[in-house]
Every structure is written in structure tokens, then in C-alpha cells.
Amino acid sequence: MAGSLRQSISDWIFRAASPETPPVTLVQRRIFILPTKMGYVYGGTLLILLLSSINYALSLGFVLTFLLMSMAGVAMLHTWRNLAHLRLRPGRCDPVFAGDVAHFGVTVETPSLTRFAIALRPREGDPVYTDIVAREPAMIAIPAQTRTRGLLRCGRLEVFTRYPVGLFHAWSYIDFDLKVLVYPRPDPAAGAPPRSGGNDVEEGIPVAGDDEFNMLRPYRAGDAPKLIAWKALAREQGLLTKEFNATAAAELWLEWGEAPGADVEARLCALTHWVLQAEEFGQAYGLRIPGVRIAPDRGDAHCRACLEALALFEMPR
Amino acid sequence: MSRLPAPAPLDVGNVMWLLVAMCFVVAPHVLRLPYWVGVFFGVVVGWRAWIAWAALRVPPRSLMYVVTAVAAVGTYMQYQRIGGREPGVTLLIVMASLKVLEMRTQREVVLAIYLGFFLVLTNFLFSQSIPLGLYMLVCVWVFIATLVGFNRIGSSPTISERLRPAGALLLQALPLMAAFFVLFPRVQGPLWALPQDARSGATGLSDTMTPGNIANLIKSDAVAFRVRFEGERPPFSRMYWRGPVMTEFDGQTWRMSGVGMMGRLHFARAANPVRYAITMEPNNKNWLFALDAPAATPPDSYPLVDLQLRSHRPVDQRLRYELTSYLDYRYDEGSGPQMLRYASRFDETRNPRTVALGRSWARELKDPHRIIERAITLYNREFTYTLEPPVLDKANPYDDFLFNTKRGFCEHYAGSFALLMRAAGVPARVVTGYQGGELNPFNGELIVRQADAHAWTEVWLADAGWTRVDPTAVVSPLRVEGGVNAALGPIGATSVMMAADRLGILANIHFGWQYLNSQWDQWIVGYNLEKQRQFFSDLGFRDVDWRTLAFWLMAAILLVGGAVTLGLLFRERQPRAEASLIAWNRFCSKLGAAGVVRAPHEGPLDFLARVQRAHPGLSAEAQEITRRYVEARYGAGATREELRELATRVREFRATTA
Numbered sequence A: 001m002a003g004s005l006r007q008s009i010s011d012w013i014f015r016a017a018s019p020e021t022p023p024v025t026l027v028q029r030r031i032f033i034l035p036t037k038m039g040y041v042y043g044g045t046l047l048i049l050l051l052s053s054i055n056y057a058l059s060l061g062f063v064l065t066f067l068l069m070s071m072a073g074v075a076m077l078h079t080w081r082n083l084a085h086l087r088l089r090p091g092r093c094d095p096v097f098a099g100d101v102a103h104f105g106v107t108v109e110t111p112s113l114t115r116f117a118i119a120l121r122p123r124e125g126d127p128v129y130t131d132i133v134a135r136e137p138a139m140i141a142i143p144a145q146t147r148t149r150g151l152l153r154c155g156r157l158e159v160f161t162r163y164p165v166g167l168f169h170a171w172s173y174i175d176f177d178l179k180v181l182v183y184p185r186p187d188p189a190a191g192a193p194p195r196s197g198g199n200d201v202e203e204g205i206p207v208a209g210d211d212e213f214n215m216l217r218p219y220r221a222g223d224a225p226k227l228i229a230w231k232a233l234a235r236e237q238g239l240l241t242k243e244f245n246a247t248a249a250a251e252l253w254l255e256w257g258e259a260p261g262a263d264v265e266a267r268l269c270a271l272t273h274w275v276l277q278a279e280e281f282g283q284a285y286g287l288r289i290p291g292v293r294i295a296p297d298r299g300d301a302h303c304r305a306c307l308e309a310l311a312l313f314e315m316p317r
Numbered sequence B: 001m002s003r004l005p006a007p008a009p010l011d012v013g014n015v016m017w018l019l020v021a022m023c024f025v026v027a028p029h030v031l032r033l034p035y036w037v038g039v040f041f042g043v044v045v046g047w048r049a050w051i052a053w054a055a056l057r058v059p060p061r062s063l064m065y066v067v068t069a070v071a072a073v074g075t076y077m078q079y080q081r082i083g084g085r086e087p088g089v090t091l092l093i094v095m096a097s098l099k100v101l102e103m104r105t106q107r108e109v110v111l112a113i114y115l116g117f118f119l120v121l122t123n124f125l126f127s128q129s130i131p132l133g134l135y136m137l138v139c140v141w142v143f144i145a146t147l148v149g150f151n152r153i154g155s156s157p158t159i160s161e162r163l164r165p166a167g168a169l170l171l172q173a174l175p176l177m178a179a180f181f182v183l184f185p186r187v188q189g190p191l192w193a194l195p196q197d198a199r200s201g202a203t204g205l206s207d208t209m210t211p212g213n214i215a216n217l218i219k220s221d222a223v224a225f226r227v228r229f230e231g232e233r234p235p236f237s238r239m240y241w242r243g244p245v246m247t248e249f250d251g252q253t254w255r256m257s258g259v260g261m262m263g264r265l266h267f268a269r270a271a272n273p274v275r276y277a278i279t280m281e282p283n284n285k286n287w288l289f290a291l292d293a294p295a296a297t298p299p300d301s302y303p304l305v306d307l308q309l310r311s312h313r314p315v316d317q318r319l320r321y322e323l324t325s326y327l328d329y330r331y332d333e334g335s336g337p338q339m340l341r342y343a344s345r346f347d348e349t350r351n352p353r354t355v356a357l358g359r360s361w362a363r364e365l366k367d368p369h370r371i372i373e374r375a376i377t378l379y380n381r382e383f384t385y386t387l388e389p390p391v392l393d394k395a396n397p398y399d400d401f402l403f404n405t406k407r408g409f410c411e412h413y414a415g416s417f418a419l420l421m422r423a424a425g426v427p428a429r430v431v432t433g434y435q436g437g438e439l440n441p442f443n444g445e446l447i448v449r450q451a452d453a454h455a456w457t458e459v460w461l462a463d464a465g466w467t468r469v470d471p472t473a474v475v476s477p478l479r480v481e482g483g484v485n486a487a488l489g490p491i492g493a494t495s496v497m498m499a500a501d502r503l504g505i506l507a508n509i510h511f512g513w514q515y516l517n518s519q520w521d522q523w524i525v526g527y528n529l530e531k532q533r534q535f536f537s538d539l540g541f542r543d544v545d546w547r548t549l550a551f552w553l554m555a556a557i558l559l560v561g562g563a564v565t566l567g568l569l570f571r572e573r574q575p576r577a578e579a580s581l582i583a584w585n586r587f588c589s590k591l592g593a594a595g596v597v598r599a600p601h602e603g604p605l606d607f608l609a610r611v612q613r614a615h616p617g618l619s620a621e622a623q624e625i626t627r628r629y630v631e632a633r634y635g636a637g638a639t640r641e642e643l644r645e646l647a648t649r650v651r652e653f654r655a656t657t658a
Helices: A002-013 A037-055 A059-083 A196-202 A230-234 A264-281 A300-311 B012-032 B035-054 B061-079 B085-102 B106-126 B130-151 B159-183 B213-217 B337-342 B352-365 B368-382 B397-405 B410-423 B471-475 B477-488 B492-500 B505-525 B529-538 B546-572 B578-593 B604-614 B616-633 B640-652
Strands: A032-035 A087-090 A101-109 A115-121 A128-132 A138-145 A150-153 A157-161 A168-174 A179-183 A213-218 A240-244 A252-255 A285-289 A292-297 B223-230 B240-246 B269-280 B301-303 B309-311 B319-330 B428-435 B438-440 B445-449 B453-461 B465-469
Touching: A032 A037, A032 A059, A037 A059, A037 B106, A059 A115, A059 A157, A059 A168, A059 B106, A059 B130, A059 B159, A059 B505, A059 B546, A101 A115, A101 A128, A101 A157, A101 A179, A115 A138, A128 A138, A179 A300, A252 A264, A264 A285, A264 A300, A285 A300, A292 A300, B012 B035, B012 B085, B012 B106, B012 B130, B035 B061, B035 B085, B061 B085, B085 B106, B106 B130, B130 B159, B130 B505, B159 B546, B213 B453, B223 B505, B240 B453, B352 B368, B352 B397, B352 B410, B368 B410, B368 B453, B368 B471, B397 B410, B410 B428, B410 B453, B410 B471, B438 B505, B445 B505, B453 B471, B578 B604, B578 B616, B578 B640, B604 B616, B616 B640
Parallel strands: A252 A285
Antiparallel strands: A032 A168, A087 A101, A101 A138, A115 A128, A115 A157, A150 A179, A157 A168, A213 A240, A285 A292, B223 B269, B223 B445, B240 B428, B269 B319, B301 B309, B428 B453, B438 B445, B453 B465
16 A cells, blocks of 8 residues: 555656657656665664764774765765666567567667666566666666566666665666567467368358459369369360369468357467467468458468457457 | 576675675784684684585574574673673674675675674774774775675676776765865764773773883883973983872882872972973873973863872873973972871881891981982892893792892882882882883974883982982983883884894884874874864864864865766766867878878768779778778767777878888
């Protein structure tokens, strides 16, 4: 309760105009700095050292206390400097399957000085640390555990550092509106995709009204005899099969209605598995789910389009 | 389905650094504390190192409680108490080593480092010398470097990547530290009661004198106090620094007695005043030292009837006071019948031969002056001055000394002389203190060491009051003229080296080091409320209050903070693009001299193509320079190092070799 209140207060105080247009440079006024918990303990330590020095009239105790105190002051500036003027850009955010770890990519570069132990932390999750060398932009991948399909947003990122001595926490917030597309988890139990087209052909159905002659293709074993282009055979063009548009003889339609599963998510998982299977077999396939129809095709882009459609099925975009 | 990784265990290198830092800071203590503390610490650190090395689990907490309890009991059994300097430091070391042993998380490591800072402070309880101070600075450096290592999350730093940032932090902290040291308002006195042995400097005169105890003191090089004379310095032979006066005698030991206090010092006659300032090392005792005899009392002190200065509180920190003394005086106070009776008492059953001798002189000579002369003659004829006198008979030590061994140190002479005088009916007492000192030619300061400890006597004469008689001076005049070294030959390593040093170089180094130490002691170690006031009044500011100090502190913080920030930003600043242009123009003019002139409209890449056609031999280098220039000026920019590299390449470029 207190935690969430603090979170919302912090959100309000550090609200930024988001999302931001990259690249973002961490200018002075974007950086906040406060002592860490160990920084406060350090302060307590200094107080005890000071009181002891006064009590025992230890001049070198004063020297020690003031040296450590001044060191903390200088360290504050160093911590701030370690973060200041960093340039951040959104990086790669590759899609993953639900249940896998997604990675939000951020590219960080420093204008000249090497930075140490720069951390990026999503709102929930552990920080990712990295050193950044001048002229070598660091690609930082922030892991996030996915659970459900859809669009996983990274949200506001905290970029912070405690280097060099961990007494101060300098931080800034960035929001690039990073998103990872999370595909439904493929369900191997769904088996191989049903060869729906084959069944149609065996029953001799050129789909009603769609029997428009499209092209001739070489005969494959199993083609119905009435589809064989006898005239072409007569012309000694070899054994050809007439292909009609709607019958899509060797085409695979992955149909919503045919996917096994108790609920929507289960069907999506089955369809995802089929898409991957079909792509692996190198077969052209189409996807038909309520509201979406993707014409049969093959290849990486097509596969991703299908998976995206499944991932975002009935999701607010 | 990979899960996110769990937090990593403590890095082995980092743990080793912490252990090394701990060893550094505990090392000086090992020499001072009982041996088992060092053994315990060594075992625990070794154990922790092994745990880190072999990636074992740290011992369970229950074992820790047992070890802690055992260590606490051990400490108590060693000292029979828990409070105080040595037991306190012992406990702290034990606690710190156990903390190191059980640490699992980063936070516990940081706490261990903070404990290390306390261990640094405890070292200063024993010594605040320059070498120890520098050594502790190194310790702090290593601790900060350890802290830096632990904060380099995600990469493991090299040795210089730890030490350099830590060194930079400390260096940049120095100015502010100095400002705080000078300006931070000082408070007088302890905030809570100190244990008796809180501080070093426990060596010194004691409130009793038995044959043998000053001789032990003589072997100590420790400084008792420093003196700065205003005007002319009296000769060494007259530098009797008066300390505890002992009137009570039980046949073996002389003791300070409860003689009365006095309101003011009163002299029947006083001449030859000497003004000087004494800076006394803490001795945890109530007495102050003064050149015989003090004309007045310093603040917070009072005189006793026997001309002894006592301070109201024990001198537990360095104390500076100014005094005037009369070298020639007549002092009659405290010579009432009761006091004189008191100064004539002795136990007749002990040292019977000495008593008999004194009584025979009284019958024979009657006049105190002649009695004194007789005693002096006795010493002069048969006695030897030595630092290593034979052990004396416990019951009748002065009989043994006067009639058998005849070899002794100042306390033998003073004690036996006073007893002889009392037996002869002349009131007498023993005065302890210091005699002479070492003059530092660099600053004219006189350093009086424990080695200068001395004991002499005072007798009461009706026509002269209390009069100093130093029987040691009779036996060994050199002791009083030239110090204990002259009388006994060199004592200790320093003195031996000094004696061998005929060219004077060693002496110069010795005195230079003395001078440095004296300045350090006065201005750094002895920087207290008074010194702070003195410092500001020397600068021309009178009556500085805490508000002024606070104002200056703020100013210092802003100044130093601003300077450091500017320094950091300056290093951060993007190198100017013009640097690349300058290099490029130079490159073009070199080629121009070789016959390939760049047209004003010609871009760098076009120009490069033309150069490569004209001088294929230069192709590679010209291409590299052009690439760097284009990258710096039109591409992603360049760092300082890259611009320097570009300039170097252009400088070394030879167009004529084509």
C-alpha cells in the first residue's frame, strides 16, 4: 500500500513527456541524485567518527573524518558525471513466444569519457549493468519475463549509476515506448496442420462459383482425374493438372474453426504451432481467423505477419 | 523458457581486496596488542580468503555467535575489563574480522569497509605521528579502491582501475578536507568520560621515586615537552624543569605528600626572570612542569607549598602554557615548624648505617653548610654515575648504595643525599623533573625528552630558604652541562648514529626531521580551540565566532565543489570540430606543395580520388587521413585521442616521398 503510494508519487514527480523522440541526451536537469541507503549509513559512520575525534581530541581523527566527508562530496559529483551527457536510443526489440524472456534493446553511447556500471532498470525487474566506452555504442538488452501473448510494453526505464563508491544514486527516466511482440506459445499437441485443401479436392469440389480456371501445373500423384488437362496431354505437353483459384489444391488454409482447443487462447496456440510447422515444411499457407484473412504465401515476412495477427488477435492495438 | 539469472555471489577479486585492506589497517595494532589478537585475525582472514577462493559457503550465524562470545571472554580474561583503549580496540578487531568472515552480500561488504574506517581511527589512539598518518592514508586509499571495485558491477576492474579512481577521489577531496580541518569549530574537552589509558604518552615521571624507576625512563626517546624561550635562553646547567616534589619517605620509596595549596607564589627575593612557553605532551597526570622556580601559575592550575604546579584536570591532551620563571630566588614559604618537621622525618630502623653517618656529621659539624660539603665530598671521591646500577637491597637500599655498590643514577644520589641530610638534622626533600634538553637549531626550540628525566634535592637553610643541591652534578658534572648523552655516552640507535656522524649530514637530517615533527605536532596534531583562535588572530581576524567559520566553510564548499564540477565538465566537453579542419588544411597544403592542389569546391573524397591517381604511393595513408577527417567532421565526431591521432598522422605525412 505504502509502496504503491510511493510509486505513484514518484511517477507524478518524475513524470516525463513520454514517449520521447530519440536520441535522448541526459542533460543536467534530467538527472536526479540522492544518497543511497549505504550512503546514509556512511553519513552515520562519519558522525560517529567526528564525535570520537572530538572526544578523544584526535586531530588525525578530524583529518580522517573530513577526508571521508569531502570524498563523499566529490563522489557525488563523479556519480552525477558518470550519468550526465549519455545519449540513449531505442534498440532492437525482437518478438518472442509467450513464456520466454523478451529483451528490450537500448543503445547507449558516451560522448567522450568511459562510463562504468551504468544500469538500466525497467519498472519491474532487475537492472542490467554495463560499461560504456567512447565511440562504441553499447547495446543493452533488458530482459523481461513474458507470460501472455500480445504487445509487451517496456514502459518507463530508469537509467542509473552508483559508481564510483555507491554512496549516491544518480538516475534519470526515459520512455521510448519500447514494445516487444509476444506470440502465443506454440502448442505441439495440436499436431500437424490439417490438409484441408486435399479433402475438398477429393470430393471433387471446385469451390462453388469459384471454378475459374487459373493455370496449369505439373501433375502430382493424387490429383483428381477430372482435373487433368487432357487437351494439353493430347498436344503432347505432358500430364498437367488444371488449377482453379478457389480450390487451392496444395494450399493450406489454417482455419480458426479447425484449430483444436477449449478457448480462444488454446486455439491461438494451436494455430501458432501450425504456422511454424507449415513454414518449416516450406509450404504456402494462409491464415483465416475471425476478422483477419492472410492470403497463402511462404517466407519469413509472411510467417511473422501471421504470428503477429495471432499475437494481436482481439487485442487493442 | 530461460528464467532471469539470480544475483551473482561476491566477486573473489573484490573480497581479496577487502581482506588486504583489513590486513593493512590491523597490522600496526598487531604489534601493540596481545599476540592472540593477531593470530585470531590472521586465521579468520585466511579462512575467509579460502572461502572466497574455493567458493564455499560462509559459516552459519550460530557459529558466529559462539566465536564472538569466545572472543569477548578472551578479551575480558586478557584485560580483566572490557572498556579502555586496548580492550576496546581488541574487541573492534574481533568484531570486524567476524563481520568479514560472515559477509555474504554487497551491503555487508560495505559495512565491513565502514568498520575499517573505525579501525583507522583507533590507530590514532596510539600514535598520531607523520609516518602512521601517511600509512593510514594509504589504508583509506585501499579501502576506497575496494569500494570502487564493488561498485564496478558488470565488469571486473584491474588494479589501476580501482586505485586510480579512488586516488582521484581522495586527491580532489584534499582541499575541502583542509578547509574543514582549519575551519570546523573545535570543542574543548571530552564529550564523555575517557578511560584512564585513552591516549598515548603514558610514559613519564610518576608520583613516587624508588631507585631504578627513572633509569628506566631514561631509555625512552619520547618527548615530554617542548620549550620556546622568549629572549635569551638560560645555560643548560641551569635548566632544572621542576616536577613532582617528594617529601614523604618510608626508607625505600619517596612519595608526594599532601602538602597544602597556596593562593599565590611569594618569593623573598627574585631575579633573572626568563619568559618561555611550554607545550606539554599528555601524561594523564595533574602536574605541570616549570623552570625552577615559576613566578606565577598558568591558567587552570595552582601552586603547592613545595613550589609544585598542579593543574585542575589531568593533562590528557597536548597543553600549551606561557610562564615566567626566576633563575635566582629565595623561597621561604612552607618552612614553618610543622613543614620542616615533616621534611626531617625518616624511619630510623631502615638504612641504619646511612642514618648513623648523618647523625655523626650532625654531632661533628653542626653547620648545615659544612654538612652538605661533607656529603658532596663523599660522593665526589668514591662514586660512579651509571645508567645500569646494581640491584640494591630491598630493606636498606641506601645503605647498600652508599657503603657497598657506590654506583648509581640520579635518583640514588638524590634519595641518599636527602636521607643523609635528614639524619643530620637538615630538612630536605627530593625534586623530580627534567634537566636540560635538546636544542633544535632549525627553530630554536628546546625538546625535553623522557631521557632527560632527573632527580635532585632541596635542603632548607635558615639563611637561604629552600636551596637546590644536585648531588649528581658533583659526581658527573657532564650530566648537567651536556645532558645525559654526554655523561653516559650514546644511548639508543639515534644517538649512536649521531655520534658517528662527523660530517653533520645526519645531524641535519635528524634536526630537520625533528623540526618537521615539531611543526606537525604543533599545527596538525595539536590543532585545538586555542590554536584555531591563534591561527585566525595571526591572520588578522579577532574573535572569530562559529558563524564566521560556517560562512567560510560554505564558501570553501562552493569553491571546491565548483572547481571539481568544472574540471569534470571540461574533460567531458566535446572536442572542437575545428581541430580536425586544421589538420585537414595542413594535409591539403602539404599535398599542394607536392603539386596536387585542392580546388575550393572539391570535397574530401573527390580530392582523395585525385591524390590517389596522382600519387599511388601515398594512397593508403591519404585514404586513412581522409577517412578520419570525414568521420570527425561529417560523421559521428571524434574524441580527443582520435583528434590527436589525426593531427599526428598529418604531421608525419610526407607528400614528397611520392
